[in-house]
Amino acid sequence: MQIYSHWARTTLKIGENEYGPFLLTAYTGSDESLAAAQAEGQLILQRRHAKLLAAEPLGGEYPVGSAPLREQVEQRIHNSSGELIAAITRNRYGSLVLNAPRVMFLDVDDDDLRQPPPREPFSLAQFFRNLFSTAPAPPPLPPLVPHEQLQLRLAAWLQLHPEWNFRVYRTRLGFRLLVTHQLLAPNSAEAQQIFAAMRTDAIYVRLCQNQDCYRARLSPKPWRIGWRRPKHPFPFDTPEQMREQQQWQQEYTSRSQAFSVCDWVGEYGSGHTTPEARQLIELHDAACLGGQKLA
Known part of the structure; x- marks a missing residue:
């Protein structure tokens, strides 16, 4: 991290x-x-x-x-043994982000879940069977909505890996998955497999791999709550810039109270949760859930 x-x-x-x-x-x-x-x-x-x-x-x-990433550290999180397990930073557009090197978060967009499966390779035999067949072609199946697509992918993964456990949250444009049963490094082979299986956002995957940690936004994007981005990039050059940033944060925090980042969907799998994951779940849910408009 x-x-x-x-x-x-x-x-x-x-x-x-x-x-x-x-x-x-x-x-x-x-x-x-x-x-x-x-x-x-x-x-x-x-x-x-x-x-x-x-x-x-x-x-x-x-x-x-x-x-x-050039981000201001707002808080460092340690476990009961004093080991650093996560940090909260403020990103370039002002939102708070949880950075976790071993507790896996996945960012899955609706658009990625809607993508059709890859086409089967051309078969000459199948082509002629279809050409001379007198039976009417079956009607196309209706496309699955993103939530159904994700549930199918989770069910398929858990059929092969019953020891896994996922917490699933709804975000404004997709889903956030939290793996709780074991700790995983972002560049591990297992992480790459689950990234692909859940159709995790490709930009998010590269970011996790490059920064050697997973990231989960804890507060709204400012433009979704009627506010602007911070005027000055971090680190700040002058005391005046720092004062302006503090004023920006006060207004941002006030506006954020009427919004949530996630809605709770459910838990899937073995039910097992590591102590490190449990500690971050409490922090994450307190910050992100609230039953209000997602932003």
């Missing part, structure tokens, strides 16, 4: 000539201190500057999909 308590935005002005100046920028995180994050940023910028002076490519210097 790539979560840092301290983030720094570091800049370096270069190219004082007819084409400049230019500003190099680096974002770096640290769990030690803000000063440590700033020092790391300075080192990165000095290396980039040296490469530019030597006309060398900057490949590998800029963040890619596996770079840690």
Whole structure:
């Protein structure tokens, strides 16, 4: 899980000539201190500057999909042994997100569940049987609604893996599944199998794999509750930006009270729940459920 308590935005002005100046920028995180994050940023910028002076490519210097997400840590969650099991962060558009490295959450969209199954390969024998058959073709079956599709997939998986257990929630545009019977790393072989079996959102899967944790949004998306995104990206450059963010959060929190993130659907499987999953279930349900309009 790539979560840092301290983030720094570091800049370096270069190219004082007819084409400049230019500003190099680096974002770096640290769990030690803000000063440590700033020092790391300075080192990165000095290396980039040296490469530019030597006309060398900057490949590998800029963040890619596996770079840690630049999010403010609101809370760290530990188990009874003091081990870190999750963290709550605030994402780029202001919502609170639960990050869990071992308790598996799946994000399944209605649109993905509606996709038709892959077509069967062409069969010449079947083609001629259909061509000369006098029997009328059977009427097409009505498409299953997303909830029915998901239940069929859960039933098929549990037929082969009866020890598994799922908690299922309805979101505004799909479903959230929580695996409770065992702990799973996002890049494990079992995780890849269940991602595919449940038609988990592909972007969500890549995010979990790159960040080495599962993510579950705990508060509404601001535009769904009549509010705007935060004005300034994290980390904030000035005390004024921090004050504006605090004012934004106060209004966001107030508007969020009239909305929920999930509705409870049910539990499927063995019923087994690990202590770590039980701890996060209590936190998740308290934050997400409420029987109000989903946002």
